[in-house]
Amino acid sequence: MKALFSFSPFFAHRSGAFLLAIALSVLTLGAGVGLLGVSGWFLTGAALTTAGVAFNLFGPSALVRGFSFLRIVSRYGEKLVGHDATLRLLADLRGWQFRRLIPRVPLQGKAWRRGDLVSRLTADIDALDTVFLSALGPIATALVLGTAMTAVLAWYLQGAGLVYELGFFGASLVLPAILVLAAIAPGEAAVGASADLRMAVLDGVEGHTDLRALGATAWAQQTFTDASAHLQRAKTRQATIAAIGNALVQLFAGVTLVGLLWIGLDAHSAGALGGPLLVGLLLASLGSFEVALSIVRSASRLGAAQAAAQRVKALSETAPAVRDVDAPKELPQGGSVTFENVCFGYVPHRPVLDEVNLQVGAGERVALIGASGSGKSTILSLLLRLADAQAGTVRVAGENVAQVVQADLHRRVALLSQDTPVFLGTIRDNLLIGKPDANSEDCRRALTAARLDAFVSTLPDGLETWLGEAGRTLSAGQARRLCLARVLLSQASIIALDEPTSGLDPETERDFLSDLSAATSGRTVLIATHAKLAPGMVERVYRLDNGRLSLSEA
């Protein structure tokens, strides 16, 4: 639970709302317990009253009505306050996580390079958001209510307090804790099996041609079936643990009831406890187990939130791969780029770049070509200091990029990376990321340069057209051009383009490349591409082969 506790400042920050939610939750449950207890007490008391003897009718019936009304209102309030607090917490947590990540991206290391990082992180934060509503709130409620109920029972009925305490706290605290622990192993197994299953599907989809050609579809099916069976087993184990937990709560409640009945009946026949009170206490105790049931039901969420807390904490504590130096130098004016004997590799013994040398003067346009995976993108990311070279120096405007403030460097160099996304928002929103104060005229010019102006002018909402998640309303080629327009709109004097024409059809690609010199006039351009370049498009072409960069005649 340590990792989860490290997030307690977030809960403390919203403590007012959370305390109110807990108070209302205690009230709701207390009213329910009170309603049952008073009803039982009143009913039995009335039955024992012989006709004609005065019975204070108003007290109990007012209590019954009061409790039912209170329960309705407080339940409503509790839901509203709880959701409000959770939504506030969600804003806090997301903003925090985002800010923690900024200096740490792009994340280095194998584990972070997996594609599911984003979805996992989102799910983890979701799990942390809702842990109060589903688990922490009910636990706090149980603590308050259980203590109160124990005290009441101990007061009226000797020995009953202990029986109730054992039964109630066993069901609402001990049992959930055991369930959380028991669910760890199958939980991890399920996560692992689920990842394997995803990989099996991806292998089947992306390797469909190879599988068919090799006659290995049966093998793919077997791999899939195995992963699916593992997942089924792990999930069934999880479900079994949850089902045992549920059944045990009922059993705890039942044993407590029988125990209280046994003690109560004795006290009753001894005359120590009246019939109405006996019935009232029994029914009230029975009603209080409602909260234990909801805690046990969300025990799995508590476990998930704990695991999520660990991952989020680990991620937010990784050391940034690239840091600003303590006494940064000023980045001089200029748009030249120099690589001096730069070496880089992600894993030992497998260099991606081997003694790379490159000289690009301000305003020059050069192309980098080479097979995919040969390291073209790596050169561009070293230029933006998304990673640091292991040997050699990268210079922009003559200054070592490791010696300047990253923000200054990023203002000077704009990158169109291969995986740059279209953001949720309008076309204008997407463009403004490149230059927050751009006006409509600027935007249109950038769209024209990226050959997207014709398309945007056909849209009824023009620049204000809303783009769905991951730009789903645009084709791949249009999305690519929008990202390109964003880069062209920026004020950077050096522009790095990584496969700018991927996803474009051959005609558009040709048009785009022939426009490039006009669109980027006066700026330095480094373009990594597979596309065929017409003569005059760039000043020089370099080929990257086996980590070595050489001037290419093509």
Place this chain on the structure above:
Amino acid sequence: MENDAAKGIGGPSGAPDRRQARWMSGLWRQARALVAASVLAPLIGGALLILQASLLASVLHDAIIGRADRVTLLPSILAIGGLIGLRAALAFVSERAGASAAETIKSRLRAALFTRLLDESPAWTAARPSGAIASMIVDQVEALEGFFARFIPALVAAAILPLAFAVVVLPVEPVVGLLFLVTAPLIPVFMALVGWGAEAASRSHVRAMARLSGLFADRLRGIVTLKLFGRAEAEAAHVEAASDELRRRTLGVLKVAFLSSAVLEFFAALGVAGVAVYVGLTYLGLIDFRTTPLTLQAGLFCLLMAPEVYFPLRQLAVHYHDRAAAKAAVAEMAILFDALPDLSEREAPVRPAGDAALVQAISVAVSSLTMKTPDGRHLVFDEAGFSISSGEQVAILGQSGIGKSTLLEALARLRTYEGGIVLGVQDLQDIKEEDLRNRIAFLGQRPRLFQGSIADNIRLGRRDASDEEVRTAAEKAQVLAFADLLDQGLETIIGDGGVGLSGGEAHRVALARIFLRDPALILLDEPTAHLDVETEARVIDAIRVFAKGRTLIVATHSQKVAAVVDRVFHIADGKVVPAKTDMRRSAA
């Protein structure tokens, strides 16, 4: 981006049609016994509950009115304990059976979806984003769990138990029974209310949360871009502002939506309070609708049953969103896979046959071959024709994008075409899939490496190959040249999450697969692309040796490859034509 949170709420809700809902409900047949157990156990539990409540009421009656000693009541008390134990066991059975049913259904559905995918042509899968397919088969299918494990049992319980309880109470205390029964005709109305309220609540809430998670994921996905444009801090603030904006809007919706749970709460409280007040007043003689006096036992029984009448409805409300989530997943499934799979006809996976077929080189004759680009706009081949005799080794040259890969894929029956392709004496279309794969070896331009070790990947060429054979194949394809530098050699795990191989290295692993096979026709697409001069020479040698006695067609840019084959073809103007200067085999 001020207004995306605003748009977040009003997305399309997309009502999936009735056929899809029927198909989804019909899935229960995949686990009949388990679904039946998960539905029946709560009903039996309900019957036991009636017994338990009446026993408890009678024990209290006997003790309080009859002044009975607790020892004489012991058998009843023990029976209550026993009933509680039984009910706990039934709860376990129901939940466990429901979960097993859901797991079985999900697992079968996944298998059906994956089988359907593999049965389609590679072009069908290529037209769909692989991430979406993976998320559908892995994540979205999960949405069916709640529907079968929780919603269905809760639905049946809510439809039967409240009425049954009311009918049982009726003879004990007609007015209370009537109170329950009056609400009984209202129960469908409650359910509609609950359904409407809970669904609206969960839909708007879940959707709002999903949209917000979506926004967060969206910004997270592009965080490097935002950082490079100096916009990261601004977007962090934006995520917070959007969350807050959404909170305010969502709460407005929730204020209304939570009313449905307040309504349920109202009825539950009304049940208890109403019974308590009515029975109490009857005892006091202030109300008298009865001909016989009401016993304490009867009164307590009514009181104990009151909350239970409404409990199944509250359970249903809790699980109502499971249905909506499952429906949404099924609707998306129908779109992504064109149709919903039919699970009733399950076919056994085809076992790959051994390589018993006699392997001889075969001839290839192509006539009137016409093929278009995937978008159907341009012709790649226009009535092209050529033939290659058995055992001949030819190269196909041409600029990239001219159609070399397309031709090889057509010859490997991995792509549809018009015209005739005859292998030996059989039309390509008439050859059984199994035989075809045994006789043809194909190396594509962008081969996929699968999750596993390098050796596993090579062994895909022939599953029963020994370690020695795998090593030899790796040696021939120049895989050892880089694999031996890795700590674990051929056992190094590659693929996502493992060591990344460069394009050239991946190609060599895929080539090694071919060397494990015993094909009559070898189709290689750029086998030496991305290789340095020395490695290329060794790979060409290995291919030459392997191709002896077989027919070889290799698409290439490399003049070195072209120099060692019998004949060279060019692709020009949609035709396949022999090269003008026919390069003869230079060596040996």
